[in-house]
Amino acid sequence: MNxxxxxxxxxxxxxxAAAAATTDLDGxxxxxxxxxxxxxxxxxxxxxxxxATSVLELQLQGSAxxxxxxxxxxxxxxxxxxxxxxxxxxxxxxxxxxxxxxxVFSRLKRGTANAVVNGVFYVLYKGHKGVVTQAADVIKxxxxxxx
Numbered sequence: 001m002n003x004x005x006x007x008x009x010x011x012x013x014x015x016x017a018a019a020a021a022t023t024d025l026d027g028x029x030x031x032x033x034x035x036x037x038x039x040x041x042x043x044x045x046x047x048x049x050x051x052a053t054s055v056l057e058l059q060l061q062g063s064a065x066x067x068x069x070x071x072x073x074x075x076x077x078x079x080x081x082x083x084x085x086x087x088x089x090x091x092x093x094x095x096x097x098x099x100x101x102x103x104v105f106s107r108l109k110r111g112t113a114n115a116v117v118n119g120v121f122y123v124l125y126k127g128h129k130g131v132v133t134q135a136a137d138v139i140k141x142x143x144x145x146x147x
Contacts, residue, residue: 004143006134010035010124013137014043014106020051020114026061027106027120029068032099036129041122043094043106048116050087056080057109058092062101073107074099082115089118 014027032038045058057079061071075096080087092108106120124132134141 003131004145006141006143007131008125008127010038010122010127010132010135011138012122012124012135014120014122015108015117017048017119018117020049020116022054022110022112022114025108025110025117025120027108027122029063029066029103029105030122030124031066031103032124033102034124035127035132037127038124039126039128040095040097041099041104041124043096044121044123045092045106045108046118046120047087047090047092048118050082050090050115051113052082052084054082054087054113054115055109055111056082056087056092056115057111058094059107059109060094060096060099061105061107062099063103063105064101066103068103068105071105072101074101074104079109082113087115
C-alpha cells in the first residue's frame with residue numbers, strides 16, 4: 001500500500017495572514033535537517049485581494065545560521081504582475097529540491113501596489129526518517145483509506 005501524503009510530508013505555517021501592503025513578507029526560519037532531514041520543500045503562498053499592477057515574487061531564502069541571518073536567494077518563482085482580479089485568492093508555488101542551506105525561509109516580495117496575503121505554508125517532503133509527525137501548527141488531522 002502506498003503511504004498517504006501526511007505520512008510522508010510535514011506541513012508547517014510559514015507566515016500568518018498579512019494585511020494589504022507593498023512590503024516583503026518573510027516566513028519563519030525552519031531547519032530542513034529536522035526529523036532526520038528532508039530533500040525537498042514546497043512553499044505555498046495564498047493571496048487575498050491583490051490590487052492591479054501589484055508585482056509578486058515568491059522566494060526561498062537560505063542561511064547557514066539557525067536565525068536565518070545573512071541569507072541568499074536559493075530559488076524564485078520569478079515575478080507576476082497582477083491584473084484587475086487574476087491574482088485574487090490564488091496560489092504561488094515554489095518547489096525546491098535539496099536546498100543548499102540547512103536553514104531556509106520564504107520571502108514573498110510585494111511591490112508596486114498592495115497585496116493581501118491569506119497565509120504562506122511549507123510542505124517538507126522526501127524525509128529520511130519514515131513516517132512524519134506533524135508540527136504543532138496542525139491542530140487536527142486524520143488518515144483515511146476508503147475502499
